[in-house]
Amino acid sequence: MLLCGPAIIAQLASVMLQFIDASMVGSLGSNPAASIGLIATTTWLFGGFLFASCQGFSVQVAHLIGSNDFQGARQVFREAITSCVSLSVVLALCGLLISPHLPQWLGGSEEIIRDASRYFFIFCLALPFMQITWLGGTMLQCSGNMKLPGILDVVMCLLDVIFNFFLIFPTRQIHLLGADITVPGAGMGVTGAALGTGIAMAITAVLMMWFSAVRSPELNIFKERGSFRPKARTLKNAFGITGPMWLQNAAMRGAHIAGTIIVAPLGPIALAANNFAITAEGFCYMPGYGMADAATTLVGQSLGAARKRLARSFAKVTIFSGVAMMTFLAIIMFILAPQIMSILSNDPDVVSMGAYVLRIEAFAETMYAASIVAYGACIGAGDTIIPSILNFAGMWIVRIGLSLWLTRGCGWGLEGYWVPMCIELNLRGILFLFRIKGDGWMKKNLVSGFQKT
Numbered sequence: 001m002l003l004c005g006p007a008i009i010a011q012l013a014s015v016m017l018q019f020i021d022a023s024m025v026g027s028l029g030s031n032p033a034a035s036i037g038l039i040a041t042t043t044w045l046f047g048g049f050l051f052a053s054c055q056g057f058s059v060q061v062a063h064l065i066g067s068n069d070f071q072g073a074r075q076v077f078r079e080a081i082t083s084c085v086s087l088s089v090v091l092a093l094c095g096l097l098i099s100p101h102l103p104q105w106l107g108g109s110e111e112i113i114r115d116a117s118r119y120f121f122i123f124c125l126a127l128p129f130m131q132i133t134w135l136g137g138t139m140l141q142c143s144g145n146m147k148l149p150g151i152l153d154v155v156m157c158l159l160d161v162i163f164n165f166f167l168i169f170p171t172r173q174i175h176l177l178g179a180d181i182t183v184p185g186a187g188m189g190v191t192g193a194a195l196g197t198g199i200a201m202a203i204t205a206v207l208m209m210w211f212s213a214v215r216s217p218e219l220n221i222f223k224e225r226g227s228f229r230p231k232a233r234t235l236k237n238a239f240g241i242t243g244p245m246w247l248q249n250a251a252m253r254g255a256h257i258a259g260t261i262i263v264a265p266l267g268p269i270a271l272a273a274n275n276f277a278i279t280a281e282g283f284c285y286m287p288g289y290g291m292a293d294a295a296t297t298l299v300g301q302s303l304g305a306a307r308k309r310l311a312r313s314f315a316k317v318t319i320f321s322g323v324a325m326m327t328f329l330a331i332i333m334f335i336l337a338p339q340i341m342s343i344l345s346n347d348p349d350v351v352s353m354g355a356y357v358l359r360i361e362a363f364a365e366t367m368y369a370a371s372i373v374a375y376g377a378c379i380g381a382g383d384t385i386i387p388s389i390l391n392f393a394g395m396w397i398v399r400i401g402l403s404l405w406l407t408r409g410c411g412w413g414l415e416g417y418w419v420p421m422c423i424e425l426n427l428r429g430i431l432f433l434f435r436i437k438g439d440g441w442m443k444k445n446l447v448s449g450f451q452k453t
Helices: 004-026 030-066 070-098 110-125 127-142 147-167 190-215 232-266 268-304 308-344 348-380 385-409 415-437
Strands: 170-176 179-186
Touching (some): 004 190, 004 268, 004 308, 030 070, 030 110, 030 190, 030 232, 030 348, 070 110, 070 127, 070 190, 070 232, 110 127, 110 190, 127 147, 127 190, 127 268, 232 268, 232 415, 268 308, 268 348, 308 348, 348 415, 385 415
Antiparallel strands (some): 170 179
16 A cells, blocks of 8 residues: 555556646637547557657666666666657657548548647657656666656646646636736647647656655666666566567557547537546546556566565455556546536536536446556566457457447447447456466566576
8 A cells, every 4th residue: 555555646647647738728618629629539659759768767676676776777767868859859850740640530520630730740759758657657667766757747746737837828817816917828838738738748857857866875877887878688588578569559548549430420529528528537537547557566576575475465466456546536427427527628518518428437447447556467477478369359359349330330329339338348358367266477587597786
């Protein structure tokens, strides 16, 4: 619980970052909200590649710390900085090239294409800062320090609110404490939301790397001399973890993009409701992802210390805790769905439609929790191939297949996308529970043969 508490706070900060952008832009109307919703799944795709690359190195660090090889852990961290930042620059360049064309490819209507393109362009410029933030955060987490990444993520949210406040809205009068005050603003709308988030992330990246690479007793890369050039063994271990995660990310986020293409023809109202409902659902599954982060650290360090029985125990207790918390929040989400959606949008049609699909999704959160935390445990063990296959099959065969049939063939509208999502998440949770029940997920060894520097 000492690990998962700060991890949940970090997840809350991540969800709040999306919630802040969505609610501030949502106050401008359904079209600006739809422009962000249109390219949201593509931003998840790019972010997923960056996060997976961090995990490929941070899991090695967790195993090395578990075996008390702190010098080896610091060396892997150095190599991770070079590898991950290089990847983020390549992805940023690719994103900048496709940004003018992406909204049309996704089937966006004319009134939202321009804002969507600008938002994605600025998002891609911020990708290296996102990579540095996640790399520093995952390294701190795998060293056992969950508190500091959570604090810095909260700082990033506060900065995002401040920058958005001045960049999104025009200069205006506000009534405060009985007086009218002129508040300056850039009036940049959707573009301002992207800039605000990018600037907040850049500041957080500097802080996260300072505390992980310089101030951390376990991870201080300047404690002894070492090379930043990636070594073959480190890259091999990293790719063994990251490769399947990249494939999964391409499959999973590709399915989310396919979902956007399915929803976009339903109109800006449905697209905005879909995006806001996904954002609102984040408050329900944030404990699951926080518990998954704790599971990755605990399982990774336990297996690094050759304590498989302890690793299994940690996997079970984190899954049970995640399921309990997300089930409780699902009940609250079901009851307060209209109120939650009304915070994000002032359009009654968007609120009504979003609340309806949120209540459908509430019935998936229990098993969704099981799949999230079990996957975190598998990552800690370096087991990513079978879990990636399970995720791929669920997304493309069950969710997308059923969605196409219900939305296009049966004319169900937006609920035709969310009902299959609910079915698929329940099925995925059951499959992950069977995976954790066996022993195959704990067989990978990332410590033996590692050459100390």
